[in-house]
Amino acid sequence: MGSFEYVMxxxxxxxxxxxxxxxxxxxxxxxxxxGHGEPLHLEAVYVxxxxxxxxxxxxxxxxxxxxxxxxxxxxxxxxxxxxxxxVALFLLAAVLVPSRMAGVNDSxxxxxxxxxxxxxxxxLVIALDTVDSFLKGTEWTLRPFSLFYxxxxxxxxxxxxxxxxxxxxxxxxxAAVTVQLVxxxxxxxxxxxx
Numbered sequence: 001m002g003s004f005e006y007v008m009x010x011x012x013x014x015x016x017x018x019x020x021x022x023x024x025x026x027x028x029x030x031x032x033x034x035g036h037g038e039p040l041h042l043e044a045v046y047v048x049x050x051x052x053x054x055x056x057x058x059x060x061x062x063x064x065x066x067x068x069x070x071x072x073x074x075x076x077x078x079x080x081x082x083x084x085x086x087v088a089l090f091l092l093a094a095v096l097v098p099s100r101m102a103g104v105n106d107s108x109x110x111x112x113x114x115x116x117x118x119x120x121x122x123x124l125v126i127a128l129d130t131v132d133s134f135l136k137g138t139e140w141t142l143r144p145f146s147l148f149y150x151x152x153x154x155x156x157x158x159x160x161x162x163x164x165x166x167x168x169x170x171x172x173x174x175a176a177v178t179v180q181l182v183x184x185x186x187x188x189x190x191x192x193x194x
Contacts, residue, residue: 002068003074004067004068004074007067007074007079007082008064010083010086011061011064011082011083011086012061014083014086014087014089014090015057015060015061015086015089015090017090018057018086018089018090018093018094019054019057019058021090021093021094021097021099022050022053022054022057022093022097024099024100025050025097025098025099025100025101026050028100028101029042029101029107032101038105039105040101040104040105040106040107041105041106041107041108042107043106043107043108043111044170044173045108045111045166045169045170045173046107046108046110046111047107048170048173048174048176048177049096049111049118049173049176050096050097051177052173052176052177052180053089053092053093053096054093055177055180055181055184056089056092056125056180057089057093058184059180059183059184060085060086060089060129063132064082066136066140067082067135067136070136070137078135081128081131081132081135082132084128085125085128085129085132088121088124088125088128089125091121092118092121092122092124092125095114095117095118095121096111096114096118098110108166111169112164112169115160115161115169116161118160119157119158119160119161120161122153122156122157123154123157123158126150126153126154126157129150130150133146145183145186148179149179149183152175152176152179153176153179155172155175156172156173156175156176157172159171159172160172160173
């Protein structure tokens with residue numbers, strides 16, 4: 001096992017736990033929508049933000065392979081940073097989705113009650129993502145689409161934190177999912193081909 005694989009074991013576990021957390025909550029939501037348990041109203045804003053975080057988790061794990069391509073020298077500081085980024089993503093998922101959706105009857109009301117926590121967490125993750133990208137090289141980081149990607153997320157986080165209007169919240173969540181999907185399929189491509 002090489003140093004990259006060794007480092008990615010813990011990162012993969014943390015990301016796997018975050019994905020499991022989101023999928024368990026979604027499964028519980030589907031179960032409740034089907035009529036088992038208390039009724040649950042799922043709102044598009046909430047579902048889109050869950051999708052955005054799930055996509056981020058998946059693309060983060062995929063994008064970290066870049067460290068193997070650039071043959072990074074793993075210091076404890078770099079290792080701690082990558083693990084911290086994974087933990088921040090896990091916590092973002094935990095802030096967005098409660099364990100088993102217990103006590104949530106209206107997903108939009110739940111989201112709006114905790115939106116400032118979520119959006120502050122999102123801004124932290126964006127900052128970590130920016131540092132992570134710079135660690136992998138400026139030629140990738142300073143490309144126009146990468147900058148556009150961060151600007152969309154920063155604008156969505158700030159607008160989402162400030163506004164209580166449903167239409168603004170829906171626009172922010174839609175923009176986040178759209179830019180994530182475009183980025184993932186347009187920019188990341190085949191593993192190691194960037």
